[in-house]
Amino acid sequence: MTGAPAMLDNKLVKWVDQRLPIFTMMQHSAIDYPTPKNLSYWWNFGSLAGFMLVVMIVSGVFLAMHYTPHVDYAFASVERIMRDVNYGWLIRYIHMNGASMFFIAVYIHLFRGMYYGSYKAPRELLWWLGIVILLLMMATAFMGYVLPWGQMSFWGATVITNLFSAIPFVGNWIVTLLWGGFSVDNPTLNRFYSLHYLLPFVIVGVVGAHIWALHTTKSNNPLGIDIKGPQDTIPFHPYYTAKDMFGVGVFMVVYALFVFFAPNLLGDPANYIPANPLQTPAHIVPEWYFLPYYAILRATPDNFIGSWMGFTLVPAKLAGVILMFGSILLLFVLPWLDTSRVRSARFRPIYKWVFWLFVICCAALTWAGSQPPEGPALWVARLGTFYYFFHLIVLMPLIGWFERPLALPKSIAEPVLSGGKA
Amino acid sequence: MRAPVRTMASVALAAAFLLAPVLPARAIEDVVPPHRHWSFQGFFGTFDRAAAQRGFQVYKEVCAACHQLRFIYYRDLGALGFNDDEVKALAAGYEVTAGPNDQGEMFKRPGQPSDRFVTPFPNDQAARAANNGALPVDLSVVVKAREHGPDYVYALLTGYGDVPKDAPKDFKLQPGMNYNAFFPGHQIAMPPPLSDGQVAYADGTKADVPQMARDVVTFLSWAAEPEMEARKEMGVKVVLFLIVLSGLLYAVKRKVWRDVH
Incomplete structure (x- = not known):
């Protein structure tokens, strides 16, 4: 499939390509790129996440033309976008629900990677870059949610920025730096707006590196075995371009149902109340995609670590913050926590089931995060937090040691040719 | 708009099972x-x-x-079925503070649709x-x-x-x-x-x-x-279009992949 690209027959294309081989690169990376022939639809969510990144940047650029980052005008400027800017409501609802759709795509992409062991050698850096993208997305989404300057914007910003005050010695200094003052106020809104515009382009850069690493190690696949030769792969175009386009179509149907018929379903009504620093909402709840972490944050009891003999080693707030950030940072060492040499859960009879326990655990934490931290919800949060870390730190190494994996197929081509699932 | 839309959206989101527990949880209220x-x-x-x-x-x-x-704005009332003259008359029924004028003074004038x-x-x-x-x-x-x-x-x-x-x-x-x-x-x-x-x-x-x-x-x-009526009207067209488009894209995918399967 390699060789001189057919498009080089065009003289202009050839002229450019000899000076800047952009067309050769396209041919190499987007057309010829050898892709395992057995990728399932779970592999669509990477391109869907990329699609959402573009949608968010484009819709965001247009919103930024009409938005005013000032505490006195931000809420009103958003309402002006909704009412008086031509199709402003459409652009805003695309952007607002786009954040949710982006996280849906990324979370499914991440769980897919966990099920099929996509993080294992030689794809550790690819996995790391993915986690960096997730962290950048979380920062971007958080700051974007502050911009409409509603009640949840303001109080969410207050709660989350205050978390940094739990850091010993430098905590309060960091919080003052984040706020640009001594409370969440106009300087906070201004710097969040600036960073909210900046970070997506940082994400674009890291996505570039993510794809670069992917093209170096090549895609994993549902069998989790290496590509053995050309018989195992097909060129990316037209096979996966066609498949990805179909995925985008279906994804957009769901997306459009939200945008046009339930644009505020995933949002909190309280964010249509203008921010009021003097009135704390009854329940401060983040957007749904942050709920699992929020549950972990609030799960720690007051006497969690080392509160004995009247001596507190780690205060509950700091413990919560450590666990919350730890829940994501731990993913960086997942390639080494997982001791199994087999990538795909399809051939791992125990992990196959334990993986779903982890998914259920994350769903339970999502629910617990939406509830006030009391009664059964608090215990679900504590149990879920325990299991989350137990799964990653204890079960992943243990299962790898004790589990007897099933026999792996000889090659990707073999089960595909025989027409059966492995 | 809530209940049917909620049901519809939940179904649409069956794949995104993570969300399912969130929906009822939002209703933290004294009395429903x-x-x-x-x-x-x-x-x-x-x-x-x-x-x-x-x-x-x-x-x-x-x-x-x-x-x-x-x-x-008073002009928005046109969307409720008031005609231009009615909107003008409605607005004129209010006294609006405007200015400053050339003398630097604020003054009162009858309301206009653009107020x-x-x-x-x-x-x-x-x-x-x-x-x-x-x-x-x-x-x-x-x-x-x-x-x-x-x-x-x-x-x-x-x-x-x-x-x-x-x-x-x-x-x-x-x-x-x-x-x-x-x-x-x-x-x-x-x-x-x-x-x-x-x-x-x-x-x-x-x-x-x-x-x-x-x-x-x-x-x-x-x-x-x-914007709700315009939004839903456009939404019906967009969703129908996207369903047809997805069907066509699926047909393309099938055709492209025929020799692989």
């Missing part, structure tokens, strides 16, 4: 207002123009004494001073800003009464407060705003409290989401 049918619900719902016009009358003659509608709805108080402090310290909320997006939206606002408007006999013993109505079955905490500073026959509807509709509440909720729902 009973669900009612509204003309603007569902995929094809539209604002009942007659009800919205009556609701505007209720707002104008009752609510506007204390509550502002600061994101709405925002006149506010009842010059600022929040004046509003509080006139209302026992309580601030009447802006009603522009109030229906979107409350759990259960229109159901809640309707329940609130019709939920006044005496403190029930089975109320907890430690429940004490503070001076100047009113009992409301649906307001969080059941104590609300706003006195019962509606009473039977308070307004005289031009179309002869009997103006009892439930009727006026329904009408004004329809009006406020329009005020909160004036």
Whole structure:
């Protein structure tokens, strides 16, 4: 499939390509790129996440033309976008629900990677870059949610920025730096707006590196075995371009149902109340995609670590913050926590089931995060937090040691040719 | 718009199972207002123009004494079925402070369609001073800003009464407060705003409290989401288009992949 690209027959294309081989690169990376022939639809969510990144940047650029980052005008400027800017409501609802759709795509992409062991050698850096993208997305989404300057914007910003005050010695200094003052106020809104515009382009850069690493190690696949030769792969175009386009179509149907018929379903009504620093909402709840972490944050009891003999080693707030950030940072060492040499859960009879326990655990934490931290919800949060870390730190190494994996197929081509699932 | 849309969206999101537990959890509220049918619900719902016009009358003659509608312009009323002359006449019925003029002075002039709805108080402090310290909320997006939206606002408007006999013993109505079955905490500073026959509807509709509440909720729902009809109309076309497009893309995919399978 390699060789001189057919498009080089065009003289202009050839002229450019000899000076800047952009067309050769396209041919190499987007057309010829050898892709395992057995990728399932779970592999669509990477391109869907990329699609959402573009949608968010484009819709965001247009919103930024009409938005005013000032505490006195931000809420009103958003309402002006909704009412008086031509199709402003459409652009805003695309952007607002786009954040949710982006996280849906990324979370499914991440769980897919966990099920099929996509993080294992030689794809550790690819996995790391993915986690960096997730962290950048979380920062971007958080700051974007502050911009409409509603009640949840303001109080969410207050709660989350205050978390940094739990850091010993430098905590309060960091919080003052984040706020640009001594409370969440106009300087906070201004710097969040600036960073909210900046970070997506940082994400674009890291996505570039993510794809670069992917093209170096090549895609994993549902069998989790290496590509053995050309018989195992097909060129990316037209096979996966066609498949990805179909995925985008279906994804957009769901997306459009939200945008046009339930644009505020995933949002909190309280964010249509203008921010009021003097009135704390009854329940401060983040957007749904942050709920699992929020549950972990609030799960720690007051006497969690080392509160004995009247001596507190780690205060509950700091413990919560450590666990919350730890829940994501731990993913960086997942390639080494997982001791199994087999990538795909399809051939791992125990992990196959334990993986779903982890998914259920994350769903339970999502629910617990939406509830006030009391009664059964608090215990679900504590149990879920325990299991989350137990799964990653204890079960992943243990299962790898004790589990007897099933026999792996000889090659990707073999089960595909025989027409059966492995 | 809530219930059917909620069901529909939940189904659409079956794949995104993570969300499923979130939906009911949002309803953290003292009392859940009973669900009612509204003309603007569902995929094809539209604002009942007659009800919205009556609701505007209720707002104008009752609510506007204390509550502002600061994101709405008189020109917006055209969407409720008032013609240009009616909108001009309505706006002209208000006195607007404009200026400064060439002498640097502010002056009064009759309202124009391009003016925002006149506010009842010059600022929040004046509003509080006139209302026992309580601030009447802006009603522009109030229906979107409350759990259960229109159901809640309707329940609130019709939920006044005496403190029930089975109320907890430690429940004490503070001076100047009113009992409301649906307001969080059941104590609300706003006195019962509606009473039977308070307004005289031009179309002869009997103006009892439930009727006026329904009408004004329809009006406020329009005020909160004036784009709703255009949005749903476009949405039906977009979703149908995308379904057909996805079908075609699937056919393309099948054709491209035929030699691989």
